[in-house]
Amino acid sequence: MFKRLGETGSAITIEIDGKAVRAQSGDTVAAAMLAAGIEHCRTTPVSGASRAPYCLMGVCFECLVTIDGVGSRQGCLVPVRDGMRIETQQGKREAGR
Amino acid sequence: MTRAPDLASSYDLVVVGGGPAGLAAAALAARAGVSTVLFDENPGIGGQIYRGITSTPIKDRAVLGEDYWAGTALAAEATASGATIVNGATVWSLDPSRQVGVAIAGQVRMIQAQRVIVATGSLERPFPIPGWTLPGVMTAGAAQTVLKAQGLVPGGRTLLAGCGPLLWLLAAQLLRAGAAIEAILETTPRGNWLRALPHLPDFLLSPYWSKGLALLREVKGKVPVIPIERLAARGEDRLQEVDYVSHGKEHRRRADLLLLHQGVVPNVNLANAAGAVHRWNERQLCFEPVLDVDFTSTVSGIAVAGDGAGIAGGTAAAERGRLAAIAAVRALKPAVSVPDPQSVRQRLQREELGRGFLDTLYRPADAFRLPEGETIACRCEEVTSGQIRGMAAIGCEGPNQMKAFLRCGMGPCQGRLCGLTVTELIAAERRTRPGEVGYYRLRPPVKPITLAELASLPISEAERKAVER
Numbered sequence: 001m002f003k004r005l006g007e008t009g010s011a012i013t014i015e016i017d018g019k020a021v022r023a024q025s026g027d028t029v030a031a032a033m034l035a036a037g038i039e040h041c042r043t044t045p046v047s048g049a050s051r052a053p054y055c056l057m058g059v060c061f062e063c064l065v066t067i068d069g070v071g072s073r074q075g076c077l078v079p080v081r082d083g084m085r086i087e088t089q090q091g092k093r094e095a096g097r
Numbered sequence: 098m099t100r101a102p103d104l105a106s107s108y109d110l111v112v113v114g115g116g117p118a119g120l121a122a123a124a125l126a127a128r129a130g131v132s133t134v135l136f137d138e139n140p141g142i143g144g145q146i147y148r149g150i151t152s153t154p155i156k157d158r159a160v161l162g163e164d165y166w167a168g169t170a171l172a173a174e175a176t177a178s179g180a181t182i183v184n185g186a187t188v189w190s191l192d193p194s195r196q197v198g199v200a201i202a203g204q205v206r207m208i209q210a211q212r213v214i215v216a217t218g219s220l221e222r223p224f225p226i227p228g229w230t231l232p233g234v235m236t237a238g239a240a241q242t243v244l245k246a247q248g249l250v251p252g253g254r255t256l257l258a259g260c261g262p263l264l265w266l267l268a269a270q271l272l273r274a275g276a277a278i279e280a281i282l283e284t285t286p287r288g289n290w291l292r293a294l295p296h297l298p299d300f301l302l303s304p305y306w307s308k309g310l311a312l313l314r315e316v317k318g319k320v321p322v323i324p325i326e327r328l329a330a331r332g333e334d335r336l337q338e339v340d341y342v343s344h345g346k347e348h349r350r351r352a353d354l355l356l357l358h359q360g361v362v363p364n365v366n367l368a369n370a371a372g373a374v375h376r377w378n379e380r381q382l383c384f385e386p387v388l389d390v391d392f393t394s395t396v397s398g399i400a401v402a403g404d405g406a407g408i409a410g411g412t413a414a415a416e417r418g419r420l421a422a423i424a425a426v427r428a429l430k431p432a433v434s435v436p437d438p439q440s441v442r443q444r445l446q447r448e449e450l451g452r453g454f455l456d457t458l459y460r461p462a463d464a465f466r467l468p469e470g471e472t473i474a475c476r477c478e479e480v481t482s483g484q485i486r487g488m489a490a491i492g493c494e495g496p497n498q499m500k501a502f503l504r505c506g507m508g509p510c511q512g513r514l515c516g517l518t519v520t521e522l523i524a525a526e527r528r529t530r531p532g533e534v535g536y537y538r539l540r541p542p543v544k545p546i547t548l549a550e551l552a553s554l555p556i557s558e559a560e561r562k563a564v565e566r
Contacts, residue, residue, distance in 0.1 A: 001233065001251065001252060001253060001353055001354050002243060002249040002250065002251055002252055003249065003250060003251075003252035004247075004248060004249055005154070005155070005248040005249070005250060005274060005275070006154070006248060008154035008247060008248045009154070024247070026152060026154070026246070026247060027247055028140065028246070028247075031243050031246070031247045031249060034243065034249060035247070035249055039232045039233070039335055040232055040334075040335075044477075044479060046478060046479040047479055049230065049479070050232055050334050050335070051230065051232065052232030052233070052235075052335075053235065053239065054230075054234070054235050054236060054239065054476075054514075055220065055221065055235075055236050055238065055239050055514075056235070056236075056238070056239035056242040056243060057145055057220065057238060057239070057242055058138055058139070059220045059364065059510060059513045059514065060476070060510055060513070060514050061477065061508070061509035061510040062476070064509065070547065072509065072545065076242075077138055077139060077140070077185075077187075079140045079185075
């Protein structure tokens with residue numbers, strides 16, 4: 001969906017759902033996922049529909065991911081760090097569980 | 098980098114938001130000797146319009162344009178002013194006694210401010226069409242953000258849709274960066290041109306006239322522009338096709354990315370949660386805070402500057418920030434000399450001159466603000482327009498009651514992406530005005546914080562004893 005115009009920072013490696021992904025310093029988590037072609041960052045708590053970043057400016061909360069063990073963080077506001085562990089979120093509510 | 102424990106417990110002035118209004122306000126106040134802290138939740142200063150101004154990988158100045166690079170001076174001025182500027186700082190609470198709750202790198206502090214300038218800017222107006230929640234559908238502003246900050250451009254079949262100056266600016270910037278745009282689906286209702294005509298003389302005197310015309314020419318020479326009346330995104334699990342109606346005929350195109358935009362509206366959440374009174378602006382179709390000439394809200398000591406005070410653009414935002422800061426300095430340090438507010442006001446008036454024309458011309462059509470049936474209005478809780486209309490029809494009078502019935506506005510975005518849609522839908526069903534219907538009552542935390550962050554608050558001995566007894 002998106003491509004890089006060029007090498008913009010120093011190359012770093014992050015982990016997304018257990019797989020190593022190349023990113024650039026200066027990326028946010030959401031930008032790194034878009035550049036890596038990862039199309040979904042979560043499924044919704046209501047219907048389980050797939051969602052991806054929508055506004056990239058901190059207002060829509062579609063880019064929520066788990067970062068280094070902390071859930072529901074706004075990926076568009078968090079800069080990537082080498083070795084960062086990111087997990088997409090599977091959200092459907094299951095009442096009583 | 099400033100951490101939460103490094104902050105003082107009180108400041109003369111707390112500025113929330115590091116866009117043009119916040120940067121200009123912090124710079125002016127700090128230079129006048131007012132102890133000033135600016136909190137911004139993004140990794141760098143600049144806000145949205147000057148996003149990545151100190152770090153952008155786009156070095157060819159022509160790509161983003163000279164209006165973007167005007168942010169360099171503003172950023173330098175603020176950085177050199179002596180104000181404490183903290184990025185990655187999320188303000189999640191502001192109360193009428195001007196206590197500011199801020200979270201920085203997992204730690205929370207409560208800061209007491211003598212004055213607060215809320216410069217939280219604007220966000221893109223909700224664009225509720227069928228399929229707008231599909232991956233592959235984003236806002237135009239989102240594409241502009243990753244272009245400025247990370248040097249990313251759309252790679253596949255890309256369509257832009259909507260109306261307003263930002264849509265044309267983004268198109269021009271993407272084209273200059275070498276990206277391909279298949280078409281622009283233009284939603285401006287034709288009747289708007291006639292209604293905007295009376296505002297044309299003022300617009301011709303504003304700086305936006307010649308810039309706007311040049312932008313339209315640049316884009317229209319390279320991309321087909323298709324006027325449309327209806328729009329829908331289709332696909333299983335991601336965007337695959339875009340359906341639209343142009344001149345009464347239905348069309349379908351394959352697409353990988355659909356970028357939506359129909360203007361910007363004030364981001365009211367923080368000021369609303371602080372208790373500031375807001376009113377409906379019928380020309381801009383949004384709520385805005387009630388402010389005096391110095392941009393002070395109805396809550397004593399809390400001002401709202403920039404596009405959060407009503408949409409007027411980046412240059413006007415900086416002037417508004419200066420006016421709010423002059424008022425703050427005068428209240429805090431009456432002996433200190435400040436710039437003459439009259440000259441700032443004159444510059445601001447010139448900037449605001451063209452708004453009547455732009456607001457009227459780019460007033461989004463009802464079809465794109467008042468959705469029907471299965472079209473999702475509240476993205477977070479997946480509440481449809483039909484559900485909201487149905488509840489309004491059987492007697493639900495306002496958005497706060499609607500929350501209890503349908504949970505709309507109660508998800509993580511806290512109504513930012515559905516508030517205006519819900520208010521306008523209720524008003525339409527009940528045949529009243531949006532101003533009568535009102536908006537969501539917002540409460541802190543206006544951004545989510547974790548229990549661990551809350552638990553990191555410093556506790557005094559007296560507070561500890563009060564609990565232990």
